[in-house]
Amino acid sequence: MRYTAQQIATYQRDGVLPLGKVLTDAQIQGAREHIETLIAENKVDRPESAPGKHAIRRLEVSQHDPWFMGIVRSDAIVDAGEAAIGPNVQMFQDNIFYKPASVGGSTPFHQDNIWWNVNPPAIMTIWIALDEVDETNGPVQYVRGSNTHLRDHTLPVNDPCGAKYNVIDPATIDRSKIVTFKLQPGEAVMHHCLTIHGAPENQSPRPRRAYTVHLMQAGLSPRELDKYPLLRGSMPLAAAAV
Numbered sequence: 001m002r003y004t005a006q007q008i009a010t011y012q013r014d015g016v017l018p019l020g021k022v023l024t025d026a027q028i029q030g031a032r033e034h035i036e037t038l039i040a041e042n043k044v045d046r047p048e049s050a051p052g053k054h055a056i057r058r059l060e061v062s063q064h065d066p067w068f069m070g071i072v073r074s075d076a077i078v079d080a081g082e083a084a085i086g087p088n089v090q091m092f093q094d095n096i097f098y099k100p101a102s103v104g105g106s107t108p109f110h111q112d113n114i115w116w117n118v119n120p121p122a123i124m125t126i127w128i129a130l131d132e133v134d135e136t137n138g139p140v141q142y143v144r145g146s147n148t149h150l151r152d153h154t155l156p157v158n159d160p161c162g163a164k165y166n167v168i169d170p171a172t173i174d175r176s177k178i179v180t181f182k183l184q185p186g187e188a189v190m191h192h193c194l195t196i197h198g199a200p201e202n203q204s205p206r207p208r209r210a211y212t213v214h215l216m217q218a219g220l221s222p223r224e225l226d227k228y229p230l231l232r233g234s235m236p237l238a239a240a241a242v
């Protein structure tokens with residue numbers, strides 16, 4: 001699937017673009033089954049956002065289950081990466097964000113590059129629904145046009161998994177610019193690493209499972225050079241020599 005100039009311009013202006021279906025039905029089913037196995041093998045963590053509200057999360061999931069690399073390397077994923085960041089596309093990481101039915105915790109508003117600190121910020125996320133997603137089961141909320149610069153992250157969060165970090169104070173968010181997308185399983189939305197986003201709790205009786213692939217302009221983050229493959233194009237010589 002190739003993207004039109006108009007879609008790329010929309011992504012550059014808004015910092016977010018719905019992509020349509022990027023997974024086959026077999027990949028959707030496979031991802032669900034592999035997530036269940038990771039849970040059964042206790043290879044996930046369960047950050048709590050409020051008492052009794054938690055997510056099921058596996059950061060860098062393909063490091064724990066290489067099956068996911070088949071999705072990362074697929075044309076549907078790499079085409080979206082190329083549309084967003086240009087011809088030289090390298091994997092940055094991939095994650096599971098699962099909000100269980102009824103007790104799914106919220107995701108605070110943040111910009112990914114506050115943690116990734118990649119410069120220039122040529123790095124993006126493809127967020128892929130593994131369940132039907134609507135306003136009731138914790139859809140990601142994106143602040144359209146916020147992909148211009150890094151904002152203050154002043155609100156402290158104590159993740160029970162041990163991490164201490166700051167997020168964006170929701171009182172500073174212009175709610176008139178929030179967009180969400182109704183998604184069918186296998187459909188995706190891509191966002192820029194400076195796009196402010198977060199997600200409410202999942203209070204519905206349905207799960208909200210998601211798989212995310214994060215791609216960067218090849219060679220931008222030397223830490224990833226040995227860890228994650230070049231997916232398309234070439235590695236800049238300077239980066240390859242590091």
Ligand SMILES: O=C(O)CCC(=O)C(=O)O
Nearest residue numbers: 097107125127199210212
């Ligand atoms: O799915 C979520 O709740 C959060 C996802 C997220 O923060 C991301 O994809 O960067």
